[in-house]
Amino acid sequence: MMEEFDLIVKGGTIVTASDIYIADIAILNGKICLMGKDLTCSAKKIVDADGKYVLPGGIDVHTHLDMPFGGTVSSDDFATGTIAAACGGTTTVVDFAIQPKDATLAETTEIWQKKAAGKAAVDYGFHIAITDMKDEIMAEIPAIIEAGYSSFKLFMTYEGYRVTDDTLMKALKITKDHGGLVCVHAENYYVIDYLVKKFKAENKIEPIYHALSRPNLAESEAVNRAIAMAELVDAPLYIVHLSCKESLAELKRARDAGFPIMAETCPQYLFLDEDNYREADFNGAKYVMSPPLRKKDSQEPLWLGLAKGDIQAVATDHCPFFMEGQKEMGREFFAKIPNGAPGIETRMPLLFGRGVRDQKLTLTKLVEVTATNPAKIFGMYPKKGTIAVDSDADLVIFDPEKLQTITKSILHEHVDYTPYEGFELKGYPIMTIAAGKIIAEAGSFVGKAGAGKFIKRSAPMIL
Numbered sequence: 182m183m184e185e186f187d188l189i190v191k192g193g194t195i196v197t198a199s200d201i202y203i204a205d206i207a208i209l210n211g212k213i214c215l216m217g218k219d220l221t222c223s224a225k226k227i228v229d230a231d232g233k234y235v236l237p238g239g240i241d242v243h244t245h246l247d248m249p250f251g252g253t254v255s256s257d258d259f260a261t262g263t264i265a266a267a268c269g270g271t272t273t274v275v276d277f278a279i280q281p282k283d284a285t286l287a288e289t290t291e292i293w294q295k296k297a298a299g300k301a302a303v304d305y306g307f308h309i310a311i312t313d314m315k316d317e318i319m320a321e322i323p324a325i326i327e328a329g330y331s332s333f334k335l336f337m338t339y340e341g342y343r344v345t346d347d348t349l350m351k352a353l354k355i356t357k358d359h360g361g362l363v364c365v366h367a368e369n370y371y372v373i374d375y376l377v378k379k380f381k382a383e384n385k386i387e388p389i390y391h392a393l394s395r396p397n398l399a400e401s402e403a404v405n406r407a408i409a410m411a412e413l414v415d416a417p418l419y420i421v422h423l424s425c426k427e428s429l430a431e432l433k434r435a436r437d438a439g440f441p442i443m444a445e446t447c448p449q450y451l452f453l454d455e456d457n458y459r460e461a462d463f464n465g466a467k468y469v470m471s472p473p474l475r476k477k478d479s480q481e482p483l484w485l486g487l488a489k490g491d492i493q494a495v496a497t498d499h500c501p502f503f504m505e506g507q508k509e510m511g512r513e514f515f516a517k518i519p520n521g522a523p524g525i526e527t528r529m530p531l532l533f534g535r536g537v538r539d540q541k542l543t544l545t546k547l548v549e550v551t552a553t554n555p556a557k558i559f560g561m562y563p564k565k566g567t568i569a570v571d572s573d574a575d576l577v578i579f580d581p582e583k584l585q586t587i588t589k590s591i592l593h594e595h596v597d598y599t600p601y602e603g604f605e606l607k608g609y610p611i612m613t614i615a616a617g618k619i620i621a622e623a624g625s626f627v628g629k630a631g632a633g634k635f636i637k638r639s640a641p642m643i644l
Protein backbone atom coordinates (compact mmCIF):
# COMPACT_ATOMS: atom_id res chain seq x y z
CA MET A 182 0.00 0.00 0.00
CA MET A 183 1.24 3.49 -0.85
CA GLU A 184 2.32 5.43 2.21
CA GLU A 185 0.32 8.44 3.36
CA PHE A 186 2.42 11.60 3.18
CA ASP A 187 2.38 14.34 5.80
CA LEU A 188 1.91 17.10 3.26
CA ILE A 189 1.60 17.58 -0.48
CA VAL A 190 2.23 20.98 -2.06
CA LYS A 191 0.17 20.73 -5.23
CA GLY A 192 0.53 22.36 -8.62
CA GLY A 193 2.99 25.10 -7.71
CA THR A 194 5.61 26.52 -10.04
CA ILE A 195 8.82 25.22 -8.55
CA VAL A 196 11.86 27.45 -8.84
CA THR A 197 15.39 26.21 -8.18
CA ALA A 198 18.72 27.79 -9.05
CA SER A 199 18.56 26.02 -12.41
CA ASP A 200 14.93 25.23 -13.33
CA ILE A 201 11.36 26.49 -13.31
CA TYR A 202 8.60 23.88 -13.74
CA ILE A 203 5.21 22.84 -12.41
CA ALA A 204 5.10 19.82 -10.09
CA ASP A 205 3.69 18.45 -6.83
CA ILE A 206 5.96 17.97 -3.81
CA ALA A 207 5.19 15.14 -1.37
CA ILE A 208 6.69 15.42 2.10
CA LEU A 209 7.19 12.84 4.84
CA ASN A 210 9.06 13.16 8.14
CA GLY A 211 10.42 16.60 7.28
CA LYS A 212 11.94 15.57 3.95
CA ILE A 213 10.88 15.84 0.33
CA CYS A 214 10.07 12.25 -0.66
CA LEU A 215 8.52 12.42 -4.09
CA MET A 216 8.05 14.98 -6.82
CA GLY A 217 6.04 14.73 -9.99
CA LYS A 218 3.08 15.97 -11.99
CA ASP A 219 -0.44 15.29 -10.72
CA LEU A 220 0.55 12.94 -7.88
CA THR A 221 -2.45 10.87 -6.81
CA CYS A 222 -1.12 9.66 -3.44
CA SER A 223 -2.84 10.68 -0.22
CA ALA A 224 -1.60 13.06 2.43
CA LYS A 225 -2.74 14.36 5.80
CA LYS A 226 -2.75 17.85 4.35
CA ILE A 227 -2.76 19.30 0.83
CA VAL A 228 -1.64 22.84 0.04
CA ASP A 229 -2.92 24.19 -3.27
CA ALA A 230 -0.06 26.18 -4.83
CA ASP A 231 -1.63 26.65 -8.27
CA GLY A 232 -0.45 29.96 -9.75
CA LYS A 233 2.13 30.42 -7.00
CA TYR A 234 5.91 30.11 -6.96
CA VAL A 235 7.48 27.53 -4.66
CA LEU A 236 11.09 28.34 -3.75
CA PRO A 237 13.62 26.72 -1.41
CA GLY A 238 13.28 28.32 2.02
CA GLY A 239 15.57 31.32 2.33
CA ILE A 240 18.93 30.87 4.05
CA ASP A 241 20.24 33.97 5.80
CA VAL A 242 23.92 33.41 6.57
CA HIS A 243 24.47 36.72 8.38
CA THR A 244 22.38 37.47 11.47
CA HIS A 245 23.12 38.89 14.91
CA LEU A 246 20.47 37.66 17.34
CA ASP A 247 20.75 38.39 21.05
CA MET A 248 24.19 39.89 20.51
CA PRO A 249 25.90 42.19 23.03
CA PHE A 250 27.22 45.05 20.92
CA GLY A 251 27.96 48.77 21.22
CA GLY A 252 27.04 48.89 24.91
CA THR A 253 23.66 47.19 24.43
CA VAL A 254 22.17 43.97 23.02
CA SER A 255 20.54 43.44 19.62
CA SER A 256 16.80 43.47 20.23
CA ASP A 257 15.73 40.25 18.50
CA ASP A 258 16.56 37.07 20.35
CA PHE A 259 16.43 33.60 18.79
CA ALA A 260 12.66 33.39 19.36
CA THR A 261 11.53 36.73 17.93
CA GLY A 262 14.24 36.87 15.26
CA THR A 263 13.49 33.45 13.84
CA ILE A 264 9.72 34.08 13.92
CA ALA A 265 10.40 37.17 11.82
CA ALA A 266 12.65 35.10 9.54
CA ALA A 267 9.89 32.52 9.10
CA CYS A 268 7.27 35.15 8.24
CA GLY A 269 9.62 36.56 5.61
CA GLY A 270 10.28 33.18 3.97
CA THR A 271 13.61 32.32 5.60
CA THR A 272 13.93 28.81 7.05
CA THR A 273 17.59 28.70 8.10
CA VAL A 274 19.83 31.29 9.74
CA VAL A 275 23.56 31.20 10.37
CA ASP A 276 24.24 33.54 13.28
CA PHE A 277 27.54 34.82 14.62
CA ALA A 278 28.69 33.34 17.92
CA ILE A 279 31.01 36.07 19.16
CA GLN A 280 33.87 34.95 21.36
CA PRO A 281 33.69 36.86 24.67
CA LYS A 282 37.05 38.02 26.03
CA ASP A 283 38.87 35.14 27.73
CA ALA A 284 36.40 32.50 26.53
CA THR A 285 37.59 29.51 24.55
CA LEU A 286 35.93 28.74 21.23
CA ALA A 287 34.27 25.69 22.80
CA GLU A 288 32.82 27.92 25.54
CA THR A 289 31.69 30.37 22.87
CA THR A 290 29.71 27.65 21.07
CA GLU A 291 28.06 26.64 24.37
CA ILE A 292 27.01 30.22 25.12
CA TRP A 293 25.36 30.62 21.72
CA GLN A 294 23.82 27.14 21.72
CA LYS A 295 22.08 28.07 24.97
CA LYS A 296 20.74 31.29 23.45
CA ALA A 297 19.13 29.36 20.58
CA ALA A 298 17.99 26.11 22.23
CA GLY A 299 14.26 25.92 22.86
CA LYS A 300 13.75 29.29 21.18
CA ALA A 301 14.66 29.10 17.50
CA ALA A 302 11.66 28.56 15.24
CA VAL A 303 13.82 27.71 12.20
CA ASP A 304 17.03 25.74 11.78
CA TYR A 305 20.24 27.50 12.72
CA GLY A 306 24.00 27.25 12.55
CA PHE A 307 26.81 29.41 13.85
CA HIS A 308 29.90 31.05 12.44
CA ILE A 309 32.43 31.59 15.21
CA ALA A 310 33.61 35.21 15.40
CA ILE A 311 37.09 35.07 16.87
CA THR A 312 38.01 38.23 18.75
CA ASP A 313 41.00 37.08 20.77
CA MET A 314 43.27 34.88 18.69
CA LYS A 315 45.89 33.50 21.06
CA ASP A 316 47.83 30.35 20.16
CA GLU A 317 45.54 28.19 22.34
CA ILE A 318 42.50 29.57 20.53
CA MET A 319 44.07 28.93 17.13
CA ALA A 320 44.69 25.34 18.21
CA GLU A 321 40.97 24.84 18.84
CA ILE A 322 40.01 25.57 15.24
CA PRO A 323 40.28 22.00 13.88
CA ALA A 324 38.01 20.55 16.59
CA ILE A 325 35.51 23.36 16.16
CA ILE A 326 35.30 22.70 12.41
CA GLU A 327 34.85 19.00 13.14
CA ALA A 328 31.95 19.86 15.48
CA GLY A 329 30.02 21.50 12.64
CA TYR A 330 31.13 25.12 12.87
CA SER A 331 32.99 25.24 9.58
CA SER A 332 33.28 29.02 9.21
CA PHE A 333 34.83 31.82 11.22
CA LYS A 334 34.47 35.57 11.14
CA LEU A 335 37.30 37.97 11.76
CA PHE A 336 36.79 41.69 12.16
CA MET A 337 39.40 44.01 10.66
CA THR A 338 37.85 46.92 12.56
CA TYR A 339 35.93 47.56 15.84
CA GLU A 340 37.86 48.14 19.05
CA GLY A 341 37.80 44.99 21.15
CA TYR A 342 36.95 42.74 18.21
CA ARG A 343 39.50 43.51 15.52
CA VAL A 344 42.41 41.27 14.72
CA THR A 345 45.73 42.33 13.23
CA ASP A 346 46.85 41.29 9.77
CA ASP A 347 49.27 38.62 11.00
CA THR A 348 46.48 37.01 13.02
CA LEU A 349 44.15 37.09 10.04
CA MET A 350 46.82 35.43 7.92
CA LYS A 351 47.43 32.68 10.49
CA ALA A 352 43.69 32.09 10.82
CA LEU A 353 43.31 31.84 7.04
CA LYS A 354 46.05 29.23 6.89
CA ILE A 355 44.94 26.98 9.74
CA THR A 356 41.26 27.19 8.74
CA LYS A 357 42.06 26.26 5.16
CA ASP A 358 44.28 23.38 6.30
CA HIS A 359 41.32 21.91 8.19
CA GLY A 360 38.67 22.42 5.54
CA GLY A 361 36.97 25.55 6.90
CA LEU A 362 36.28 29.05 5.60
CA VAL A 363 37.23 32.47 6.95
CA CYS A 364 34.78 35.36 6.58
CA VAL A 365 35.99 38.92 7.06
CA HIS A 366 34.42 42.19 8.02
CA ALA A 367 36.70 44.35 5.90
CA GLU A 368 37.13 48.00 6.89
CA ASN A 369 40.34 49.88 7.63
CA TYR A 370 40.42 50.54 11.38
CA TYR A 371 42.94 53.41 11.26
CA VAL A 372 41.17 55.39 8.55
CA ILE A 373 37.91 55.19 10.51
CA ASP A 374 39.57 56.02 13.84
CA TYR A 375 41.24 59.09 12.33
CA LEU A 376 38.04 60.38 10.68
CA VAL A 377 35.80 59.75 13.70
CA LYS A 378 38.19 61.75 15.93
CA LYS A 379 38.47 64.51 13.35
CA PHE A 380 34.67 64.89 13.02
CA LYS A 381 34.27 64.84 16.79
CA ALA A 382 36.84 67.64 17.16
CA GLU A 383 34.91 69.65 14.55
CA ASN A 384 31.63 68.99 16.42
CA LYS A 385 30.24 67.09 13.42
CA ILE A 386 28.10 64.70 15.41
CA GLU A 387 25.04 63.87 13.27
CA PRO A 388 24.33 60.41 11.76
CA ILE A 389 25.58 61.44 8.28
CA TYR A 390 29.10 61.60 9.72
CA HIS A 391 28.89 57.89 10.44
CA ALA A 392 28.92 57.37 6.67
CA LEU A 393 31.50 60.06 6.00
CA SER A 394 33.86 58.54 8.58
CA ARG A 395 33.74 55.16 6.83
CA PRO A 396 34.38 55.98 3.14
CA ASN A 397 34.24 53.42 0.32
CA LEU A 398 38.03 53.35 0.19
CA ALA A 399 38.24 52.36 3.87
CA GLU A 400 36.34 49.22 2.87
CA SER A 401 37.94 48.47 -0.49
CA GLU A 402 41.46 48.90 0.92
CA ALA A 403 40.67 46.30 3.60
CA VAL A 404 39.02 44.01 1.04
CA ASN A 405 42.16 44.23 -1.08
CA ARG A 406 44.39 43.52 1.96
CA ALA A 407 42.31 40.53 3.07
CA ILE A 408 42.37 39.13 -0.47
CA ALA A 409 46.16 39.56 -0.60
CA MET A 410 46.57 37.62 2.63
CA ALA A 411 44.26 34.86 1.41
CA GLU A 412 46.29 34.68 -1.81
CA LEU A 413 49.56 34.52 0.13
CA VAL A 414 48.47 31.44 2.08
CA ASP A 415 46.41 30.01 -0.76
CA ALA A 416 43.19 30.05 1.27
CA PRO A 417 39.58 30.69 0.26
CA LEU A 418 37.93 33.80 1.67
CA TYR A 419 34.35 35.08 2.04
CA ILE A 420 33.77 38.81 2.37
CA VAL A 421 30.69 39.68 4.40
CA HIS A 422 28.43 42.67 3.66
CA LEU A 423 30.32 43.98 0.62
CA SER A 424 28.73 47.39 0.10
CA CYS A 425 30.35 49.45 -2.67
CA LYS A 426 31.62 49.44 -6.24
CA GLU A 427 35.27 49.89 -5.24
CA SER A 428 35.20 46.70 -3.13
CA LEU A 429 33.44 44.88 -5.95
CA ALA A 430 36.27 45.86 -8.30
CA GLU A 431 38.79 44.26 -5.92
CA LEU A 432 36.66 41.13 -5.69
CA LYS A 433 36.30 40.88 -9.47
CA ARG A 434 40.02 41.35 -10.02
CA ALA A 435 40.80 38.46 -7.65
CA ARG A 436 38.11 36.18 -9.06
CA ASP A 437 39.14 36.92 -12.65
CA ALA A 438 42.67 35.89 -11.68
CA GLY A 439 41.25 32.58 -10.45
CA PHE A 440 41.42 33.07 -6.68
CA PRO A 441 38.72 31.45 -4.49
CA ILE A 442 37.31 34.70 -3.12
CA MET A 443 33.55 34.96 -2.51
CA ALA A 444 31.28 37.67 -1.17
CA GLU A 445 27.81 38.56 -0.03
CA THR A 446 26.01 41.86 -0.21
CA CYS A 447 22.87 42.88 1.70
CA PRO A 448 19.48 44.41 0.74
CA GLN A 449 20.34 47.69 2.47
CA TYR A 450 23.17 48.33 -0.02
CA LEU A 451 20.86 47.51 -2.95
CA PHE A 452 17.80 49.53 -1.91
CA LEU A 453 18.95 52.34 0.41
CA ASP A 454 21.63 54.99 0.10
CA GLU A 455 23.68 57.58 1.93
CA ASP A 456 20.94 60.23 1.70
CA ASN A 457 18.95 58.26 4.27
CA TYR A 458 21.40 59.50 6.92
CA ARG A 459 20.16 63.05 6.28
CA GLU A 460 16.58 62.28 7.37
CA ALA A 461 15.40 64.83 9.92
CA ASP A 462 14.94 64.38 13.68
CA PHE A 463 17.74 61.88 14.20
CA ASN A 464 15.95 59.42 11.87
CA GLY A 465 19.28 58.94 10.08
CA ALA A 466 20.26 56.80 13.08
CA LYS A 467 17.96 54.06 11.76
CA TYR A 468 20.55 53.33 9.07
CA VAL A 469 23.69 53.47 11.18
CA MET A 470 25.36 50.18 10.40
CA SER A 471 28.80 49.17 9.25
CA PRO A 472 29.74 49.33 6.49
CA PRO A 473 27.44 52.33 6.03
CA LEU A 474 24.94 52.92 3.23
CA ARG A 475 26.72 54.19 0.12
CA LYS A 476 25.97 56.68 -2.61
CA LYS A 477 23.44 55.51 -5.20
CA ASP A 478 26.20 54.91 -7.76
CA SER A 479 27.17 51.66 -6.04
CA GLN A 480 23.73 50.09 -6.41
CA GLU A 481 23.76 49.21 -10.11
CA PRO A 482 27.26 47.65 -9.93
CA LEU A 483 26.13 45.50 -6.98
CA TRP A 484 23.01 44.29 -8.83
CA LEU A 485 25.17 43.52 -11.82
CA GLY A 486 27.70 41.76 -9.59
CA LEU A 487 24.91 39.46 -8.39
CA ALA A 488 23.51 38.90 -11.88
CA LYS A 489 26.93 38.00 -13.28
CA GLY A 490 27.97 35.81 -10.34
CA ASP A 491 30.80 37.98 -9.02
CA ILE A 492 28.81 38.28 -5.76
CA GLN A 493 27.43 34.92 -4.69
CA ALA A 494 24.95 35.67 -1.90
CA VAL A 495 22.57 38.17 -0.33
CA ALA A 496 22.42 38.03 3.47
CA THR A 497 20.99 40.60 5.88
CA ASP A 498 23.44 41.47 8.68
CA HIS A 499 20.22 41.66 10.70
CA CYS A 500 21.22 43.46 13.89
CA PRO A 501 18.24 45.44 15.21
CA PHE A 502 18.28 48.14 17.87
CA PHE A 503 15.27 50.17 18.99
CA MET A 504 15.35 53.85 18.15
CA GLU A 505 13.96 54.43 21.62
CA GLY A 506 16.47 53.54 24.32
CA GLN A 507 19.14 52.11 22.03
CA LYS A 508 19.88 54.17 18.89
CA GLU A 509 19.25 57.33 20.91
CA MET A 510 22.38 56.58 22.94
CA GLY A 511 24.13 58.33 20.07
CA ARG A 512 22.06 61.53 19.88
CA GLU A 513 25.06 63.59 20.92
CA PHE A 514 27.67 61.72 18.87
CA PHE A 515 27.18 59.42 15.89
CA ALA A 516 29.91 57.00 17.04
CA LYS A 517 27.78 56.09 20.07
CA ILE A 518 24.83 54.94 17.95
CA PRO A 519 24.73 51.12 18.13
CA ASN A 520 25.66 49.82 14.68
CA GLY A 521 23.07 47.67 13.01
CA ALA A 522 19.61 47.56 11.45
CA PRO A 523 16.78 45.05 11.02
CA GLY A 524 16.23 43.13 7.79
CA ILE A 525 15.71 39.41 8.48
CA GLU A 526 12.02 39.51 7.50
CA THR A 527 12.25 41.78 4.46
CA ARG A 528 15.14 40.20 2.52
CA MET A 529 13.11 37.67 0.49
CA PRO A 530 10.11 39.98 -0.06
CA LEU A 531 12.32 42.86 -1.25
CA LEU A 532 14.39 40.72 -3.59
CA PHE A 533 11.25 39.13 -5.04
CA GLY A 534 8.86 42.09 -4.96
CA ARG A 535 11.36 44.66 -6.20
CA GLY A 536 14.51 42.85 -7.40
CA VAL A 537 12.77 40.36 -9.68
CA ARG A 538 9.90 42.69 -10.59
CA ASP A 539 12.34 45.43 -11.63
CA GLN A 540 14.38 42.86 -13.61
CA LYS A 541 17.49 43.24 -11.50
CA LEU A 542 17.47 39.48 -10.85
CA THR A 543 15.88 36.50 -12.59
CA LEU A 544 13.82 34.12 -10.46
CA THR A 545 16.47 31.40 -10.67
CA LYS A 546 19.16 33.90 -9.67
CA LEU A 547 17.02 34.94 -6.71
CA VAL A 548 17.00 31.33 -5.50
CA GLU A 549 20.71 31.02 -6.17
CA VAL A 550 21.73 34.02 -4.06
CA THR A 551 19.22 33.59 -1.22
CA ALA A 552 19.37 29.82 -0.73
CA THR A 553 21.45 27.63 -3.03
CA ASN A 554 24.77 29.46 -2.91
CA PRO A 555 24.57 30.16 0.85
CA ALA A 556 23.89 26.44 1.40
CA LYS A 557 26.81 25.45 -0.82
CA ILE A 558 29.31 27.96 0.57
CA PHE A 559 28.46 27.16 4.18
CA GLY A 560 28.32 23.36 3.99
CA MET A 561 24.57 22.67 4.04
CA TYR A 562 23.95 21.56 0.45
CA PRO A 563 21.96 19.60 -0.78
CA LYS A 564 20.23 19.04 2.57
CA LYS A 565 19.25 22.68 2.24
CA GLY A 566 19.18 25.26 -0.54
CA THR A 567 17.27 23.33 -3.18
CA ILE A 568 14.02 21.48 -3.87
CA ALA A 569 14.89 17.85 -4.52
CA VAL A 570 14.06 14.37 -3.28
CA ASP A 571 15.75 13.79 0.08
CA SER A 572 16.34 17.49 0.78
CA ASP A 573 14.80 19.07 3.88
CA ALA A 574 11.23 20.15 3.18
CA ASP A 575 11.99 23.85 3.69
CA LEU A 576 9.91 25.92 1.25
CA VAL A 577 8.54 29.39 0.75
CA ILE A 578 5.47 29.99 -1.39
CA PHE A 579 5.17 33.38 -3.08
CA ASP A 580 2.01 34.84 -4.50
CA PRO A 581 3.43 36.79 -7.46
CA GLU A 582 0.32 39.01 -7.65
CA LYS A 583 0.09 40.00 -4.00
CA LEU A 584 0.55 43.72 -3.51
CA GLN A 585 2.07 44.58 -0.17
CA THR A 586 3.43 47.81 1.22
CA ILE A 587 6.10 47.26 3.83
CA THR A 588 5.28 48.93 7.09
CA LYS A 589 6.41 48.24 10.62
CA SER A 590 3.03 46.92 11.76
CA ILE A 591 3.01 43.91 9.40
CA LEU A 592 6.49 42.77 10.47
CA HIS A 593 7.49 40.54 13.37
CA GLU A 594 11.01 41.89 14.01
CA HIS A 595 11.30 43.00 17.65
CA VAL A 596 12.23 46.61 16.98
CA ASP A 597 10.36 49.91 16.58
CA TYR A 598 10.99 50.62 12.88
CA THR A 599 11.86 49.13 9.51
CA PRO A 600 14.35 50.82 7.16
CA TYR A 601 11.98 49.88 4.31
CA GLU A 602 8.87 51.71 5.54
CA GLY A 603 6.57 52.46 2.60
CA PHE A 604 8.30 50.20 0.06
CA GLU A 605 5.64 48.92 -2.36
CA LEU A 606 6.10 45.33 -3.46
CA LYS A 607 4.42 43.12 -6.03
CA GLY A 608 4.78 39.53 -4.86
CA TYR A 609 4.98 38.43 -1.22
CA PRO A 610 5.47 35.17 0.71
CA ILE A 611 2.10 33.68 1.67
CA MET A 612 3.36 30.47 3.30
CA THR A 613 6.59 29.16 4.79
CA ILE A 614 7.16 25.46 5.37
CA ALA A 615 10.07 24.22 7.49
CA ALA A 616 10.89 20.54 7.98
CA GLY A 617 7.56 19.75 6.33
CA LYS A 618 5.44 21.86 8.71
CA ILE A 619 3.64 25.10 7.89
CA ILE A 620 5.28 27.69 10.14
CA ALA A 621 4.00 30.93 8.62
CA GLU A 622 0.80 31.61 6.73
CA ALA A 623 -0.85 34.80 5.44
CA GLY A 624 1.51 37.02 7.39
CA SER A 625 1.25 35.20 10.72
CA PHE A 626 3.58 32.83 12.51
CA VAL A 627 1.89 29.46 13.06
CA GLY A 628 4.96 27.37 13.97
CA LYS A 629 6.58 26.60 17.30
CA ALA A 630 9.41 28.40 19.05
CA GLY A 631 12.05 25.76 19.73
CA ALA A 632 11.22 23.65 16.66
CA GLY A 633 14.40 24.77 14.87
CA LYS A 634 17.40 22.46 15.03
CA PHE A 635 21.14 23.10 15.10
CA ILE A 636 22.71 22.36 11.71
CA LYS A 637 26.14 20.80 11.82
CA ARG A 638 27.77 22.24 8.74
CA SER A 639 30.38 20.52 6.60
CA ALA A 640 33.17 21.83 4.40
CA PRO A 641 32.50 24.83 2.17
CA MET A 642 32.06 24.56 -1.59
CA ILE A 643 34.09 27.19 -3.40
CA LEU A 644 31.99 29.04 -5.97
Ligand code: DUC
Binds near residue numbers: 250498520522
Ligand atom coordinates in the same frame (compact mmCIF):
# COMPACT_ATOMS: atom_id res chain seq x y z
N1 DUC B 1 27.93 45.68 11.45
C1 DUC B 1 26.83 46.17 12.00
O1 DUC B 1 26.30 47.16 11.49
N2 DUC B 1 26.32 45.58 13.10
C2 DUC B 1 26.84 44.44 13.69
C3 DUC B 1 28.15 44.04 13.25
C4 DUC B 1 28.60 44.65 11.98
O2 DUC B 1 29.58 44.25 11.44
Ligand code: ZN
Binds near residue numbers: 422471
Ligand atom coordinates in the same frame (compact mmCIF):
# COMPACT_ATOMS: atom_id res chain seq x y z
ZN1 ZN C 1 30.41 42.89 10.04
Ligand code: ZN
Binds near residue numbers: 243245498500
Ligand atom coordinates in the same frame (compact mmCIF):
# COMPACT_ATOMS: atom_id res chain seq x y z
ZN1 ZN D 1 27.40 41.48 10.87
